[in-house]
Amino acid sequence: xxxxxxxxxxxxxxxxxxxxxxxxxxxxxxxxxxxxxxxxxxxxxxxxxxxxxxxxxxxxxxxxxxxxxxxxxxxxxxxxxxxxxxxxxxxxxxxxxxxxxxxxxxxxxxxxxxxxxxxx
Amino acid sequence: xxxxxxxxxxxxxxxxxxxxxxxxxxxxxxxxxxxxxxxxxxxxxxxxxxxxxxxxxxxxxxxxxxxxxxxxxxxxxxxxxxxxxxxxxxxxxxxxxxxxxxxxxxx
Numbered sequence: 001x002x003x004x005x006x007x008x009x010x011x012x013x014x015x016x017x018x019x020x021x022x023x024x025x026x027x028x029x030x031x032x033x034x035x036x037x038x039x040x041x042x043x044x045x046x047x048x049x050x051x052x053x054x055x056x057x058x059x060x061x062x063x064x065x066x067x068x069x070x071x072x073x074x075x076x077x078x079x080x081x082x083x084x085x086x087x088x089x090x091x092x093x094x095x096x097x098x099x100x101x102x103x104x105x106x107x108x109x110x111x112x113x114x115x116x117x118x119x120x
Numbered sequence: 121x122x123x124x125x126x127x128x129x130x131x132x133x134x135x136x137x138x139x140x141x142x143x144x145x146x147x148x149x150x151x152x153x154x155x156x157x158x159x160x161x162x163x164x165x166x167x168x169x170x171x172x173x174x175x176x177x178x179x180x181x182x183x184x185x186x187x188x189x190x191x192x193x194x195x196x197x198x199x200x201x202x203x204x205x206x207x208x209x210x211x212x213x214x215x216x217x218x219x220x221x222x223x224x225x226x227x
Contacts, residue, residue, distance in 0.1 A: 047164070047207060049216040062215040063121075096163055104170050105211020106154040110163035 022097030
């Protein structure tokens with residue numbers, strides 16, 4: 001059974017860089033059928049797609065965040081990562097890593113999510 | 121960006137009720153729409169993909185329909201475990217976007 005698990009600091013200072021890693025178990029990140037992505041949800045608010053990456057390194061990003069984000073993949077570790085620079089309080093959210101079916105457009109499964117709080 | 125608008129934003133219903141949630145897109149999606157269920161403190165769970173395809177393991181009381189700009193999620197007979205927030209998500213074009221959610225509450 002495929003499982004995803006986010007890891008990284010739960011507290012980041014304003015203007016610094018948020019870094020999260022997602023570890024994939026029960027399957028290979030090099031599975032050609034899927035992409036791997038990040039979605040966030042500010043407390044009490046809606047879901048926002050951040051970006052996806054394919055095992056080749058090809059990435060698609062949300063234009064609203066594109067200037068500040070980088071998603072990368074490490075096949076040797078079966079992991080993918082998110083970096084979000086110059087964070088503000090508006091970046092406080094639960095961050096989920098997900099598997100994405102590009103052919104059909106769905107996200108499943110999701111990691112349990114990790115709350116990242118940006119402090120001033 | 122394609123905007124997806126869900127309605128209603130909340131609904132109160134009783135166990136056994138039929139519940140219908142709609143999602144309207146600002147542009148045609150073909151059938152590239154998915155539905156998710158989220159319970160408090162948990163990650164969303166995929167229910168329906170490509171508008172009407174039931175995800176494996178999801179009870180058959182959930183169904184989806186629609187194409188183009190108008191889509192519907194129906195719960196045929198609401199069960200206690202179905203009280204949650206439901207989101208639609210379009211995958212016709214980047215950026216991928218979600219609806220604002222519909223909270224299904226106990227009446």
